[in-house]
Amino acid sequence: MPKGIYDRAKSKTRSPQSEKAKIKIGIANKGKKRTPEQIQRIKDSLPKNRKLSKKHRIKITESLKGKQSRNWKGGSQISNGYRLIYKPDHPYCNGRGYILEHRLIAEKYLKRYLLSTEIVHHVNENTLDNRVENLIVFTGIGYHIAFHKFQKCLKNGISLYLGPPLVFCVKNMP
Numbered sequence: 001m002p003k004g005i006y007d008r009a010k011s012k013t014r015s016p017q018s019e020k021a022k023i024k025i026g027i028a029n030k031g032k033k034r035t036p037e038q039i040q041r042i043k044d045s046l047p048k049n050r051k052l053s054k055k056h057r058i059k060i061t062e063s064l065k066g067k068q069s070r071n072w073k074g075g076s077q078i079s080n081g082y083r084l085i086y087k088p089d090h091p092y093c094n095g096r097g098y099i100l101e102h103r104l105i106a107e108k109y110l111k112r113y114l115l116s117t118e119i120v121h122h123v124n125e126n127t128l129d130n131r132v133e134n135l136i137v138f139t140g141i142g143y144h145i146a147f148h149k150f151q152k153c154l155k156n157g158i159s160l161y162l163g164p165p166l167v168f169c170v171k172n173m174p
Helices: 019-029 036-045 054-063 101-110 141-155 164-169
Strands: 076-079 082-086 098-100 119-122 135-138 170-172
Touching (some): 098 101, 101 135, 119 141, 135 141
Antiparallel strands (some): 119 135, 135 170
16 A cells, blocks of 8 residues: 555454564465454544545556566466467557457467467367467458358358469468
8 A cells, every 4th residue: 555545443362563574474375365353443544534536546556467466377367268468568558458368379379470360260169279280370251251151151061162372361370
């Protein structure tokens, strides 16, 4: 908490802790959930009429983002079956600073950023299997749809002739 936002009643039972001790306690408590009793005790210890200014609320929010958060789990999460990686400096990250891992791996392999129109396809349809040999980059959604239709026809035993455009639209990595 930033100092000087509001005055808290000094506790006579506990002595103030040094900054070094606070850091050690913070590391020990990282990722742990508070019990309802602990939450209530914290609420009771704060002044009842506290109102933080917008500037201070923003400072508090910024100080608890990313690695500073006690719920930080290494910058990786799974959403809608896809693994997201925390990269707030990436030009195509979402509003929370995350980017899809398979797009990140394809970009590293191709040594360039993918365009927003390019689609990354998982060959074995396991969205968490982000090995380079399991990914195909399509230049557009039309080619991705055509690829799925072609696969469906192959499964059903129907032979199709696909013209030259499909040969050039698929960038198969290794």
